[in-house]
Amino acid sequence: MKVVIDGDICQGQGRCFSIAPSLFDFDDLGNGVVLGDGTLSAETLELARLAQANCPEHAIFIVESS
Amino acid sequence: MSDIETKRLVSDFATDWDHTDPQWVNDPYPIWEDLRERCPVAHTDRYGGGWFPTTHEMVSSIANDTEHFTSHQVVVIHTKNPEGAPPAPMGGAPPITSDPPFHRIARRVILPAFAPGPVNALEGQVRALCDKHLNALGEAREFDAATNYAQFISPGVIAKMLGFPERDEDLFREFVHLVLDLVDLEPAVRIPMFVPMTEYFTAQIEDHIANPRDDFTSYLLNVEVNGEKLSPQHVRGTMVLTLVAGIDTTWSAIGSAIWHLATHPEDLARLVAEPELMTRAVEEFLRFYAPVTMARLVKEDFDFFGVPMKKDDWILLGFPAANRDPEAFEDADRFIIDRAVNRHAAFGLGIHRCAGSNLARMELRVAIEEFIARYPKFELADPSAVTWAQGQVRGPRSIPLRVLA
Numbered sequence: 225m226k227v228v229i230d231g232d233i234c235q236g237q238g239r240c241f242s243i244a245p246s247l248f249d250f251d252d253l254g255n256g257v258v259l260g261d262g263t264l265s266a267e268t269l270e271l272a273r274l275a276q277a278n279c280p281e282h283a284i285f286i287v288e289s290s
Numbered sequence: 291m292s293d294i295e296t297k298r299l300v301s302d303f304a305t306d307w308d309h310t311d312p313q314w315v316n317d318p319y320p321i322w323e324d325l326r327e328r329c330p331v332a333h334t335d336r337y338g339g340g341w342f343p344t345t346h347e348m349v350s351s352i353a354n355d356t357e358h359f360t361s362h363q364v365v366v367i368h369t370k371n372p373e374g375a376p377p378a379p380m381g382g383a384p385p386i387t388s389d390p391p392f393h394r395i396a397r398r399v400i401l402p403a404f405a406p407g408p409v410n411a412l413e414g415q416v417r418a419l420c421d422k423h424l425n426a427l428g429e430a431r432e433f434d435a436a437t438n439y440a441q442f443i444s445p446g447v448i449a450k451m452l453g454f455p456e457r458d459e460d461l462f463r464e465f466v467h468l469v470l471d472l473v474d475l476e477p478a479v480r481i482p483m484f485v486p487m488t489e490y491f492t493a494q495i496e497d498h499i500a501n502p503r504d505d506f507t508s509y510l511l512n513v514e515v516n517g518e519k520l521s522p523q524h525v526r527g528t529m530v531l532t533l534v535a536g537i538d539t540t541w542s543a544i545g546s547a548i549w550h551l552a553t554h555p556e557d558l559a560r561l562v563a564e565p566e567l568m569t570r571a572v573e574e575f576l577r578f579y580a581p582v583t584m585a586r587l588v589k590e591d592f593d594f595f596g597v598p599m600k601k602d603d604w605i606l607l608g609f610p611a612a613n614r615d616p617e618a619f620e621d622a623d624r625f626i627i628d629r630a631v632n633r634h635a636a637f638g639l640g641i642h643r644c645a646g647s648n649l650a651r652m653e654l655r656v657a658i659e660e661f662i663a664r665y666p667k668f669e670l671a672d673p674s675a676v677t678w679a680q681g682q683v684r685g686p687r688s689i690p691l692r693v694l695a
């Protein structure tokens with residue numbers, strides 16, 4: 225599984241990198257970005273789900289790694 | 291005779307809402323809950339006519355719909371499309387009053403200054419400001435946490451950012467009071483009151499042109515978009531926005547958090563004992579006491595969730611009401627200090643997400659951290675003396691507090 229942020233939906237609410245700084249960072253405009261390739265372990269999957277559940281814009285998706 | 295001259299108290303908010311009615315100002319939450327159950331879109335003929343949707347789904351839908359709703363005016367007043375106001379798509383205070391596609395340009399100009407990097411660099415300054423005002427309280431065991439503490443934090447930060455003299459803080463609070471609180475005044479009374487504010491900004495702009503320095507005002511005067519500087523109207527509008535949006539919003543959030551802790555000793559004790567709760571507590575303060583309600587105007591007649599909206603109807607866009615919707619939040623009417631899942635809309639939703647949200651959140655966190663470190667136990671000295679702001683920004687304007695041993 226991997227986590228992705230849809231940059232067209234993200235408005236820079238700032239919740240993801242506050243909840244899960246090990247998975248997310250921010251760009252120069254304050255929008256969320258995924259660190260690395262977003263691949264999740266069993267442990268970080270829970271954290272990614274928590275960030276997803278707190279994103280007011282529903283911009284975070286957890287998808288099958290391809 | 292209009293209701294501007296003799297204001298009628300509201301008897302039914304479903305058909306005659308007024309967000310400046312004393313009942314709404316003192317405690318709007320039961321009103322919103324009632325409306326959500328039986329409307330859920332309330333109407334008023336006041337202010338020239340408008341709607342108040344109360345569910346999260348509707349608020350989110352409007353916030354994300356720039357095709358049917360314009361942000362040209364975001365504060366409900368008696369005048370729609372006033373003469374002399376900067377026209378769409380920029381509006382008077384870009385980017386908050388701007389619509390796409392201009393909105394994106396105006397927003398990109400300001401976002402870098404409010405991104406987490408630059409904001410985090412201000413934390414030490416905010417902490418020092420909090421300490422300064424706490425030190426000024428000395429050994430006092432009773433004081434007003436709104437007028438002696440909360441209201442000083444955000445003006446100090448914003449004044450420094452814009453490069454305005456900190457000693458003009460009282461003026462800034464007057465300006466903000468005019469723009470955001472005195473919204474129900476008759477236009478003939480209200481409009482001339484803007485003159486001192488306009489003159490103040492003119493003087494600051496002239497001073498910054500003559501003496502450029504490293505602050506947000508000089509940045510706005512010099513920044514180029516596609517090789518061109520911003521228009522003077524654009525610069526002024528964004529400066530006004532920064533001052534107005536950056537002051538009593540945050541100070542209201544700080545005040546509401548202190549009021550909550552003063553009236554909920556179990557939450558205060560937990561926050562003192564478990565400082566790691568602060569991140570979640572801040573988000574719950576923001577959800578439960580979201581200070582900011584926005585507004586839109588309907589662009590053209592259209593049907594919204596079965597409601598026949600007309601061109602130029604107001605929409606009072608209640609993010610605080612959305613945050614209490616039980617369809618969107620478990621135990622929506624309960625303050626849960628360690629709420630793990632909290633998709634609140636305190637900073638708005640969609641393209642107009644509060645540009646200063648990172649700054650506001652940091653100021654709120656630091657102001658509460660410093661306050662409870664200094665005063666781990668306190669209560670209201672006089673609950674009946676607590677007063678709340680009128681208008682689209684809600685927060686306590688007086689919090690008489692007693693420090694406990």
